[in-house]
Amino acid sequence: MTVEVIKINFDDTYVIRHEVMWPDRELDCIKLEFDPEGLHYGVQVDGILVSVISLFISDRDQSAQFRKFATLKTYQGQGYGGILLSKLIEDSKERKIKRLWCNARLDATGLYEKYGLKKTDQTFNKGGQSYVIMEVNFK
Numbered sequence: 001m002t003v004e005v006i007k008i009n010f011d012d013t014y015v016i017r018h019e020v021m022w023p024d025r026e027l028d029c030i031k032l033e034f035d036p037e038g039l040h041y042g043v044q045v046d047g048i049l050v051s052v053i054s055l056f057i058s059d060r061d062q063s064a065q066f067r068k069f070a071t072l073k074t075y076q077g078q079g080y081g082g083i084l085l086s087k088l089i090e091d092s093k094e095r096k097i098k099r100l101w102c103n104a105r106l107d108a109t110g111l112y113e114k115y116g117l118k119k120t121d122q123t124f125n126k127g128g129q130s131y132v133i134m135e136v137n138f139k
Contacts, residue, residue: 001046003080005087008042010035013052013068020070022127030068041088043071043080050075051084055092063099064092085115093138101135109134 017030032038034056043051051071057064066088071081092100104112109119109132117134124131 002044003083004044005084006042006044008040008049008052010038010040010054012042012049013040013054013070016049016052016070016072017068020072021068032067038067039091041084041091043084045075045080051080053084053088055088057095057097061099062097063101064095064097066100066102069102081111082114085111089115089136097138099135099137101133103131104134106130106132 013035014027014030018027022029032054035054037056039055039057041053041055042049051069053066053069055064055066069081069085071084089100100117102112102117103124104117104119106129112134113119116136118136120133120135122133
């Protein structure tokens with residue numbers, strides 16, 4: 001089995017985002033206005049794209065938000081998301097990002113905590129889901 005992290009085009013994220021995050025909604029609901037400006041990563045298993053994540057960097061304050069992190073259901077729980085998140089964190093450090101953050105679904109906070117992100121006291125609800133902002137600060 002061959003597993004690799006690759007950089008992908010933003011539109012390559014759409015199928016997995018839609019299938020995993022909002023399969024009962026229109027495809028447009030998973031598209032982001034700033035997708036063309038982001039950095040997009042994927043994990044391929046034997047040439048099949050199974051997990052995606054998108055990174056949006058703010059030059060203003062040297063922070064970055066990752067969004068639309070999704071792994072196909074049949075590949076969840078096998079470590080592919082963790083491989084992808086590790087690469088994203090490594091790349092963020094290399095890019096001298098000071099703060100990496102995300103809007104985490106409450107049921108996903110455990111994964112992010114394994115990789116050093118901490119919950120903030122900022123929470124919100126959107127589309128019937130509960131979220132908490134999680135972050136990690138790099139020195």
